[in-house]
Amino acid sequence: MSQPSDERAAAPGAAPGPEAPAPVAVPAARGRTAWYFALRNRKLVGGLAVVALLLLAGAAAPLLTGHPPNAEVGPPNRPPSAEYWFGTTNFGQDVFSQFVYGLRATFLVGALGGGIAAVAGMAVGFVAGYRGGVVDEILNMITNVVLVLPSLAVLLIVAAYLDSRGVAVQAFFIGLTSWPWAARAIRAQTLSLSSRDFVDLARLSGTRTTGIILREIAPNMSSYLFMTFILLFGGAVLAAAGLDFVGFGPTDGVSLGLMMHNAVNWGALQLGMWWWFVPPGLGITAIVGAMYIMNVGLDEVFNPRLREM
Amino acid sequence: MWRYFGRKLLIYLLTLFAAVTVNWMIPRFMPGDPVQSRLARASLQSPEASAAMEEYYRSVFGLDLPVWQQYLNFWGGLLRGDLGISMWLFPQPVTGILAGAVPYSLALLVPAILLSWYAGNKLGALAARGRWLDNTVLPVGYLLTAMPYMWLALLLAWSLGIVADLFPVAGAYGFGLQPSWTWTFAASLLAHWFLPFLSLFLVALGGWAIGMRNLIIYELESDYANYLESLGAPRRLVRRYAFRNAMLPQLTGLAVQLGTIVAGSLLTEIVFAYPGIGYLILQAIRNQDFFLLQGAFLFIVIGVLIANFVVDLVYVLVDPRVRVQMQGGAA
Amino acid sequence: SGADSGDAAGYPREQTLYTTGAQWGPPANWNPIMTWEYVTGTVGLAYETLFLYDAQEREYIPWLAEGGEWVSDDVYELNLRQGVTWSDGEPFTSEDVVFTVELGRLESVPYHPLWDWLEEAEAVDEHTVRFTFSDPKYQQWANWLYFNAIVPEHLWAERSEEEVGAGANENPVGTGPYVYETHDQDRMVWARNDDWWATEALDVEVAPEYIVDIVNTSNEATLSQVQQGNIDLSNNFLPGIAQLVESGGQIQTYYSEPPYMLPANTAWLVPNTTREPLDDPEFRRAIASSIDMERIVTGVYGELVEPADPTGLLPVWDEYIDTDVVAELGFEYDPAHARELLAGAGYTDSDGDGFVETPDGDPVDLALIVPSGWTDWMEAARVISEGAQEAGINLVAEFPDQNALVDQRASGDFDLLINNERQVSNTPWTYYEYIFRLPVLDAQSTVNFGRYENEEAWELVNELDRTPVEDIDRMREITSRLQEIQLGELPIIPLWYNGLWSQTSGSTWTNWPADGGSHYPASLWRGYPQLGGVLMLTELRPASG
């Protein structure tokens, strides 16, 4: 399953990854150039703005809306109005307040799930790439096993394991199942980095394996790792939404996926209550899409070849 | 060459073994006792009847055996093509149930995967060509990949299905039809298939387009492209080469992506009440149907593995670098 | 949409009844013995019972039996209908009935316990069966007569116990109005049996030539199909249906105004009576008073359900409700009263956290569990927990996975839960058995989840069982005493009556109950054809005719 030349494709197609064949090192001195390009990159700035805006909305949820997300506060089935910006649900819950509170869960799941996946992917990728040999083969095998197990189905089963499910637990398991491609990509990068002489020099200077990975290799891939994290973040958000949607979401609280689940379950489609299922999906798409576009921007900043002149 | 495939096969078999074992373990260590919930559903009037039935079901499902024996039996059955009896759709054999659902899933997945891959690559290659195209294809691609599968499915169902009433939004063919070799039936199948297919296709499409666009930019800047241009080769030829070469990593990407797309199809099937594996998996989980769950899972895992293997084979056919490397053995 | 209209490749639309809402998975078995999971219609359409029971009118309708009577206290004689044949042409005889009852001797057959009190079943002649009881349980027997289907001896005699109790029975041969036509992943098709005995014997005829039962995938998909007239009868819970009915569209329900549906069962709040402080009746009463049922009925259900009577008995059992007892011991939503009750029983908030502690000063910390994903129940649970918290009881709603919940329920590892297992029947005995059944086992899989132990009540329940079904006065006497105990102790708190979810479309078929055509329930849920569902089919008329 691992082609000698698959490093570039290691990032999954649906979550287009940093495609750089070689690690993108950003010397601090060139950092200024990076900033120069970062600030002028419309994709990066635009994506960041959207993410920031939604993050802010989620963080300031209690200020933006007076209603707790699940409280029945108004008449049921109302389309968007001045009073209820996004309308109300079958139960008379305020869709807007569900939306802004749901954003929190989305960001939490993304950050946590993406973070855990990134840590797992890095651990496996670094070790496999740096140690090589049998360790590499074994880790590769594990990676492949996790890769072929359809993660959503595994997640469904795991979700069914849990008596009660919280966002954090959900994120944890999403993280544990979504790291393989990241591990592969990081492994490939590590492999090429660890053949560099400075790694040998560090070994000659008495630096241990972990030290070399953390102090020499990882900093060199920092931009790459960051981009990987963004993609994992998006992946985690989507996975969580899928889980929520089929009814294995958090057993309590709100999330955007759960909103869609409820909307569908309560016949929003047939009853024409588009305001119930459009905003949550749009929210997810906006967050994940903005992140991805940000990623392209970052890629352009770090890879001069992709930059438009 | 054969050694290479032998080695690959070995790795695949090991992966399969591990995956199957994990697969066996997952539902088994789930909380809750499926026999109990069966009994609860049976609403038997008296405790005595419950006890007798409980015993009966435990032996039918082989759950009274020690765990290791269950595991061995599982493999034994697997090799005989026997995946046990479904608990939820008792007493149907799992293989039969799967056989009923698999065609639908394949009918969705195979065209969606292949077409989206092909179209996405073409689109990406096109985008790499021009500024204007790049600026439209890219953002749309990103939005598509960022969409939750089911949301796109919902939007399509709502807009094209319910509001515009162009396509049916549930089931695999019209309620009034019997499967038959008629145009009406075929038309109905197609009409029901279209929206679920479209939603899968669209989400996957964006990813491939973006991937191809990035890869081809790298290819166009590569040494061989520069050399060809120095020799005055027309842009057309260089692009063709770049496209071909960029397809290779995309091919591996396909293998990596399969799992995700399959997962997406589960969601799509649920939205469109399409009677494939996805719906079975969901119900199997809800009904604690070990055997069905394992079977459905196994089908996916083996499917993904086989697809991976095929991709490996194809890769060897189309990428001389790999072929040469494996002929050279060590080098 | 267009592709759904029938034509040469399919079933003629105007002669076909499309239904959904009862079959939750691909058709898997047609075994009438597996009463909880046979394919919809197996009993009722294919196999038939000796009697039907009209719950609305509270009368038994002779069916395969022409009649039956207790010739003595412990001997029951059944007269079978003549001229009934199995769909393979064999005659239906008393041997078939005896054989079916004898099957109960097998442990895997659900009515196995029947033989604890039945001594003998013998065919007196071709059309007479005599049952001799060691301990006649009149109520249960009456229930058995209309609930269990008769199977043909000539086809079943050779079957192994496994086949009987768990076989798929792929080619069902029954006496009923329909025969198996075909099935697929997502549907079951029944075709009319034109030789059905009732056409001649009762001069009734089932109207649809075909019944296509669509496997239920999602409620929402169903709703639009009903709206479009593609589905004639849906037995799904369709939220928002009230809106559509009120707006005067195609869709009809049993009643055209709240509660729209026939009450079919009671949803109960089940406290675990072995746990502190839920073992205290006063505390349970306080919870009962804290529940704002009105809010659940209107807010959560949009008036699709009705609040239950304090006894929990369904409206069809009105005559068994002792209004005096209810007036004296009943409860209603009254948060202030709930607080009084708590205070009176020594539950006060001593640490100032807003919630009461037990008289011993231990914190009260309760969870009400309902299955995750059962959205209406989840919402209801939230309302309940809010009400309780208002009254000072620290009660939160939790939503474990359904499977986990089943385990917890069976093992008694929970504080409170909501349950509605028991359906409408011929006798309130089924409800009281559900509430009071003893002994409490390690795993309580179907009854008395709250593990409430009251010997006296259980004695009364058994006494009720042994009361002849015609002896209404005696029954009322016993139920009145049971209600005294029940309302005094509140081992279980009735919440609301769940509806017999049923929405119909008049575009192809008319004369639905809603049209005033009949009062029979329009439902093919398991057990409901025997409660009149079959007769509903005979009353349908083509819309175009």
Place this chain on the structure above:
Amino acid sequence: MTLQVRDLRVHYRTTRGDVRALDGVTFALADGEIAGLAGESGSGKTTLGKSLVRLDGRMRHVGGRVELDGRELPIGDSPRMERFRFREVSVIPQYAMSALNPTRRIGTMIRELLRARGIGHRELRPELDRRLRLVGLSPDVLDRYPIELSGGMKQRVVMVLSTLLDPALLVADEVTSALDVSTQRAVAEALVEFRDRGFVRSMIVVTHDLSLVYQIADSVMVMYGGRLAEKAPAAAIVAAPRHPYTRKLLAALPEPGVRYEGKRLSGIPGSPPELLDPPAGCRFRARCPLADEQCSRQPPFAEVAPGHHVACWKAE
């Protein structure tokens, strides 16, 4: 005269401004001449070579004229240049190891290239085979993929391909620096042979190794900081270098037999100028032991002896 380059200026566009990689380069190349182009890394050798064939996306033709056989080469106009490439001007790139499409058989690639350029492959095939044999390759290599060939073999394939249409000018950029000494000699000698057989008329051989240039070139150009420092017949450069830079460069080369104990050599202190913002005047001034006031003006690239040009005020 084959090639005439006059005051050629080519810049790289960067965010920090233009890198003046070629800043007024003038020279001529006679028929049959092999000119070696040597100099420190970053002096503009590759840029000069590329300018004559194909400017890449970042390169800009700022000024100067290039004539080939008296006709102007439109080097700044890529579409018009296309006609000349391969037929008139050709290149063996610095990256010959990766210059072949890795997923195409070499023969297929050549055929497709020729067809795309409207040249019949059939007629050329015998000549192609002949030339491959000439460089010691069997024509079977055409059925192979690039990865199946060693570095030296690929180098030679590229050599044959680039010269297949007998161009007037060939730019060979560092064709040997990735090769082992023995292969290096073979490849270098093959270049000479190509010229001798008339496969190419004249050639610019880019390398940083002066001694290699000396072996195969007729004349040597030494480049420094985006300009030519000296151009002279090979023997003259070694025997009588005029530019201080050339001299210093030669002095830093240990010869076989020279040992540290016997003769301690020394390098050139300092580093080449930044081409982003090069100093005025002679670019070598900062490192030159002879530099004085005069050097703050740019020295002309003057002919001091027949065929010997030097850009230095101090060159006698």
Place this chain on the structure above:
Amino acid sequence: MLVLDSVSKVFPTGAFGRSGVTAVRDVSFAVRPGEVVSLIGESGSGKSTIGRMVLRLSSVTSGRITFDGADIAGLTRSRQLKEYHRRVQGVFQDPFSSYNPIFPADRVLDVVRRGFFPDVGAAAWRERVDEALEVVRLDPGQVRGRYPHQLSGGQLQRLLVARALLLDIRLLVADEIISMLDASTRIDVLNLLADLRARGLGVLFVTHDLALGNYVSDTTVILRRGRVVEMGATATVYADPAHPYTRRLLASVPRLDQRWADLPLDAADTRPCPYHARHPHGGPALLALAEDHHVGCFAEGDAPCQGADGPPA
């Protein structure tokens, strides 16, 4: 000081390393204090592999490498290894790849401090650094805080030597340390190496350039396909190359005093190989021609032991 005794290295390849490539075979030589030994050979001949084995960056498959009599394979504990690296250090081919591009170049010195001298105070350390920089003739102000790309290759390589000098090293492995440098700077680095000799340092100088090897080294070892083909005092080997391969290499070196045209390659092969003449069917690893001049030959069977792999053009 450093002795290699029949050292071989096999790189495992294939799944779980079932087959292998022999990169180095039966190599024996020694490096004495104050001696520069140059290891010369073409690409892939195993030079770097030997260097890496000496540095313990890669393990020895068979044979022994001893340093001051102790087998370095025995240095398994990280403390022991550290002690070894206090005395044996390396500098590599690519100056740009030897530095982590995202950190200032002088960080390599700090890493040494972190690894070996955590107790030395800041001031004392600075003094030591300045001292080492002076030895390699670098101006401290020139390199402090600069990033690798802001320094020239020669400066970078000298900084790496300075790094090694911070430790009390006795042996320096210099793997192609000048091949990426411009002619204008490489000679300075080479001179530096030669100067270190005076401090009693042994240097293992890896190169493929015979001219450079000749310039600095006392002893020359010529490798071909992982084996030693000729070995001896540099002057002897250069003046009187015994093996055809060596002669061929020498003939291929472009030089300024002689044109290739005047020195046909075939001339290199006219004299027979002394080893082959003596042991036509194989024999001991090396044949001693003189006390300090050895030759080996591994032509199979009767094939003539030509210099290269056959004439390329």
